[in-house]
Amino acid sequence: MRKLNIPFYGNTKDDSHCAQACFKMVLKHFLPRKSFSYKLLDRVTLHKKGLWVGVSGGLIFFAEQGLRIVNIELFDYRTFANKGQDYLRKLWSSDFFSIQxxxxxxxxEQSLAKRMIRTKSITHKNRPPTMIDVDNLFGEGYVIxxxxxxxMLDGVNDYAGHSVVITGVxxxxITFHDPGLPPAPNLTVSRNLFQRAFLHPDRRYAKLYAVTN
Structure with missing residues (x-):
């Protein structure tokens, strides 16, 4: 198994910072001498208490730190920046739109998208990611x-979006840092189980970003 030694940080007790925890892991991996508090990451992601955040604010912040990012998902940030919720209603099922x-x-998120599409060190690939992307990017040294x-990891028929940092392939x-809750560093699951969790409820909604320096 190919592995990366990535610092681990857990979610907050209110279970609202899995995305920020992953941002922090990525940042500390590449910039170990710097400190990145959740307060800072909340500010750059425009976080509101009790709500999720998208990736845009974090990716912009990575770019500002001199990192390069590849973002792979069917979601078109340029169209979202221009059309807002009208685009979301056309892209997503009514149930998925309601959850989000x-x-x-x-x-x-729309205001951050407008900034992100102008950020040159962020490459967008507007298609669903695959396990081949995971293999290739991890093999090239990207943090995914x-x-x-x-x-899906627990065999429960429900849905939530959740961010994890891949540490081994x-x-x-697949081995990954799961910020939780509960927090679980270097959790290893079968490749098939990870793929089911990665592509559920619909492979069109799958997404990943990969970071390098």
Whole structure:
């Protein structure tokens, strides 16, 4: 198994900072001498208490630190920046839109998207990611943050978006830092189980970003 030694940080007790925890892990891996508090990461992501954040604010902040990012997802940030919720309603099923609208501030995310599409060190690939992307990017030394449905890991038929940092890849298994809750550093699952969590509820909603210096 190929592995990366990445610092681990857990989610906050209110279970609202899995994305920020992953941002912090990535930042400390590449910039170990700097400190990145959740207060700082909340500010750059325009976080509101009790809500999720998208990746835009974090990716912009990575770029400002001199890092390079590849973001792979079907979601088109340029169209979202221009059309806002009208684009989301056309892209997503009504059920998925309802879940996201309850948990995210679309106006803040749209304002961040407008900044992100102008950031040259962020490369966008507007298609669903695959496990081949995971293999290739990890093999090239990128730190990969994947969005998964954590309920799939426990065999529960439900949905939530959840960010994890991949720390190891092999033909049979995937190892990742799961910020929680509960926090679980270097959790190893079968490749098939990870793929199910990665591509659920629909492979069109799969997404990952990969970071290098």
């Amino acid at each position: 609208s309850e948990k995210m501030d679309f106006r803040n 943050v994947a969005n998964i449905n954590p309920f 092999s033909k049979k298994s």
